[in-house]
Amino acid sequence: MKILLNNRSEEFAGESISVNDMLVQKKFSYKMRIIKINGILISKDKYNTTFIHHGDDVQMLYLMSGG
């Protein structure tokens, strides 16, 4: 399946993938982040139960300390 991840096309095996598995597969280890799927914010406690499907628009934002 193909998704958009921060406006770039990415391919994953299967028909869907959990947010958590996507993070593991892409080796995104930095913890402080915001994830939105098709404009809907996904809170951290739902990373295991929320699935990304073909054609979804996934946006990820890293939050760095400093201000």
Add this chain to the structure above:
Amino acid sequence: MRFSEIKAHLSEFRVGIAGAGGLGSNCAVALARSGVGTLVIADYDVIEEANLNRQYYFTDQIGMNKTIALKENISRINPDTIVIIHQKKLDRGNIAQIFTGCDIIVEAFDSSSMKEMLIETVQVEIPGIPVVVGSGMAGWGKTNDLRYRKIDDTLHICGDESTEVSDNLPPFAPRVAIVANMQANVVIELLMNKNDR
């Protein structure tokens, strides 16, 4: 458009500032200079000497509450801007109450977990209010790495999204104030595209 017309338009709006440190103090001052009508500023902290390397305060304000000092400084720059202050630590329980009625919220915290908490809370509890986030501004140089990115109508990011402050990469006035002013610039752009209230 003349500045007097721009100022008259911006005077109609209310902007929330979550945090009155390096990002919040500089962003608030830029918005007040531009003529934004009302600023709602929240922070619980007091001014320390170490803050003066980047925050919009003065040596004779050390020990003062940041919100009180910032209100005073803004009144000396543009007394027409109304400044509402909340001297408290923001959390999931009070953010919606404090910032309801704001047209835009500026995320101006230091810690990444507070940034995450604010964005999550606003997007879930008061959805539709745009948040302008500062992420990545540690150290010096790398001027072209500081950029703006719009995720959607309610989420706007300023910063390099990669540098994190640490003992060996402290925050400095130029990069922090550049990002604070980028945030102010995004706020003004969004407000200029809105109709009068």
